Amino acid sequence: MTAKNILPVLTILIMAFSCTNNQPKTDTVDQFDFKISEETKNETIRALMEKHSDINSFRIEKGVNQVAALWQDQDGDVNEFKTFCLDNFLSDSSELELAYNKIERNFEIIFGLYNSMTIKLMEPLHLDMGEIHHIDNIMGAYSPSSHLTEDLFVNKMAFYIALNFPAYSLTDKAKKAEKWTRKDWAYARLGDMFISRVPADILQDVSIASTNADTYIADYNIYMGNLINEKMEQIFPKDLVLITHWGLRDELKSNYNAENGLEKQRMIYSVMLNIVKQTIPSEVINSGDYLWNPNTAKLYKDGKEQSFSAEPYTRYEHLLHNFKALSAMDKYNPVYPTYIERAYDESMELTRAEIETLFIEFITSPQIAEVAKLIKQRLGRDLEPFDIWYDGFKTRTNINEEELNRITRRRYPSPAAFENDMPRMLIDLGWTREKANYIANKISVDPARGAGHAWGAEMKGENAHLRTRVPSTGMDYKAYNIATHELGHNVEQTITLYDIDYYLLRGVPNTAFTEAIAFLFQANDLKLLGQSAPTNKEETQAYAALDNCWSAFEIMGVSLLDMYVWQWMYENPDASPKELQQAVEKIAVEVWNLYYYPVFGVKDSPILAIYSHMITSPLYLANYPVGHLIEFQIEQYVKDKQFADEITRMLLQGQIIPQEWMKGAVGSEISGRPTLQAVEKALKIIK
Ligand SMILES: [Zn+2]
Known part of the structure; x- marks a missing residue:
């Protein structure tokens, strides 16, 4: 968060x-x-x-x-x-x-x-x-x-x-x-x-390539009000401007169950394909001067059709620049001599092969096809490729937020009030009074400008900082909910700094672990307020498992594509942007036909190539699904055990490699099995 x-x-x-x-x-x-x-x-x-x-x-x-x-x-x-x-x-x-x-x-x-x-x-x-x-x-x-x-x-x-x-x-x-x-x-x-x-000059090149790619994506907006269908109708609001791909994707998601939703979704999908294939007119990128029909590839101005020039493979030029800059560092990295190894082995501390196996096992599991069947039934139509973003498993909470606001505002009129209450919260989570005071004494709560964050200390004797925003009317429930998440970060930071045996082993293996711990604290927010959890807990958990599974299925495919594209670039270091475009499209279709076609029943979609991360954050994508799996595994393991003892035990392993940490924490390596088992259970509850 x-x-x-x-x-x-x-x-x-x-x-x-x-x-x-x-x-x-x-x-x-x-x-x-x-x-x-x-x-x-x-x-x-x-x-x-x-x-x-x-x-x-x-x-x-x-x-x-x-x-x-x-x-x-x-x-x-x-x-x-x-x-x-x-x-x-x-x-x-x-x-x-x-x-x-x-x-x-x-x-x-x-x-x-x-x-x-x-x-x-x-x-x-x-x-x-x-x-x-x-x-x-x-x-x-x-x-x-x-x-x-x-x-x-x-x-x-x-x-x-x-x-x-x-x-x-x-x-x-x-x-x-x-x-x-x-x-x-x-x-x-x-x-x-x-x-x-x-x-230094090689590092400089990396930074330039990365900044240029960021700027390219940041300025890549589509004027949705200028998109037209075959009847020359503009079906989106006139002033809607969306960034690729996040904005396009989120609009697509919001159109499930909306009026004209399916037509809008198909049009967004068509825009995405034009971006991947680079058939999109340069004239419509970041500009509202023309009307454009992405299905027929026709451009209009003042009611007349116009000629146009397609985007000249700029998207892939940026990807190539990143590749060239990053691979130029190879010979100075004797331990991890390719960027592929640096991204996986060095940064994530999981090998490329481990990640590939983990993802393929997950996306080919029979539960995925069952979830797809359920989505099809809920939509009342056959699946289309963009349904990788199906959004219908999100649940609305049944908690009365106004009532909760009243409670948190009264209880926490200032950051100091939250700080004073931390020992009590830790005792409620299972720490002894002595230990709770010991930890809480090492966390300062400060009034934040923004929504808040947690910033740990890096030496004993210094405090971690929990930043939270408390207006003069007191802390509302939303801020309280976030503060419990940040408290989780601060507790992790404090235990792994103060109680660890070797300073260089402080912390956790990577951010997926630190987020998992924070979410575990956040999930206890109502309990810490003395409120009971929502009544339909079982159903809420079932929806969460289905949602988690489907989004992991989506992003694992995108991550595999990213992985294979980098392998291709290493094999074809002198490729032109056009050749890279062709390769990306070909690999995207191959991944689709292998793993998504059997589930969707639609062949040859290159949609997995639309992610902006591929262009701006080379080989970062795999972090998301791995993070979700780790989080889910830890959650499932801790669920029916003594919270404080288990968390402390896990944290004191410190910054060893992720697979060893997981074996020590939950008894097995990183795995999709707990998620898939939860999905099996969920499929019996949600029909
Ligand atoms: Zn967080």
Whole structure:
């Protein structure tokens, strides 16, 4: 929801990487090459082996190779490289432990204070502190830690870590997980910190490609009032302007059960196909100068048909730019040498193969066909491809919001009142009085400007912040509901910072986990108010399961397409935008015919290619369905157990890899099975 989750340490470092602009201008792509030859590396390894025993051979080889991959001109010549390695390699395990402890302490100070500084600098923007001044905007956008990574290369701390703490790929981590101790995990997280050093101008290209793609999509609006059918009728409101694809999709969703709904939906679908195929006239993008019939591909002005030029594959040009910029980073990333690996293995910490299997298993499960049958019956017609966005499983709550508003306004006249009530809420959720006070004492509730968010601390001794908006009339139910969600974030942030055994393992594996915990708290909002849950709980849950299943089915297909398109680009790096368009359409139709045609009964739709994320946020899409599965699994597991104990137990695993976290938390890896089982139950309730 609206939470502003504080970035885990690795993300901070990655951000610091991407903000490093202070490298000398000579560091251009063409001039950059690796300074340390194979020969030098081998000599250094041999010298280290002589100095230390054989038992260290794995660490020596790994360490020297890691330092060599990061070493650049300004770091010193070949002899300095060798001397650095010989002087700084730690062979003794107690020396290594001492080094880890010292580094951990220093990083907690650095990340903790940078985080506090950012929180304070942004207060005029986030809190109700009067009119926002120009200076507040400038300093709010200032990132104090942006040069940290380069500083750590300059003082050689980054090399020291790379030399002594091996970086393991996700596959290695998964293989070793069973044998690893908590200390091994902490060392591995330290090893993850300096695994690439991408030249500033390449990072600059990535940022330019990404900004351009964002701008392209942000300015891609369709003037719906200018769309006409065969009878030259304008069936949408005259002033309706919608952005691709979110606006188009949401309008399509809102037309189930609306007057003329089906005709409107078909017209929106037709617009989408024109965008995917790039047959859309350039004249109608972001402009209301012409009337356009997307079905017949005819353009009109003043009642006369006009000639037009189709969009010149611009959509795919942006995708290609992103591909070129991101793949240019490959050779500076020895652990994850393709963007595909960086997006899945490094960022999500799930392999491409794991995600592919998970999604295909889900979308080919027999329950999907049953849900489709139910939708068909509810619609009273055959399914059409755009019914991937069927919206009819949303339920209206039967709670009396006015009554709830009265209760929350009385109970929470100010943020301080909410803060004072937090220990009681935590006790009601099952924490002991002592523990509830301990956690609540580490969370400050501040008056927010916006809807609110949760911002965690990054060092012990600092508080997490729960931001909520309380008008002078008191907190209304909606704000209270959001505040309970944010409280979930803050509790997670606090437990995983204060009670974790190793600082570098604080947090959870990724945002899907942090959201799952927050939603679990939010689901208890009525209970915490002393109100009973809605009467038709079983039916509400059944609808939620069906809705969850159908939206997962939709977005998993889109994510698979994204995955296959990136594979195609890696196989065809010199493709033209037109060739890429053809490939995307072909792959979209293949995915459709394999997994959606059997359910919909309609062949050859390329609709899965309409998502804007594919253009603006390369390979990000898979995060959504994976997040939903994780959330559902945790929810189902916690449902009939002691809430506080289970949550605490899960959280104290910290930031290990997602599959291991899930095994520890719910006893199995990430899976669609709990969702599908809930769907089976739901199908018996909803007819
Ligand atoms: Zn959230």
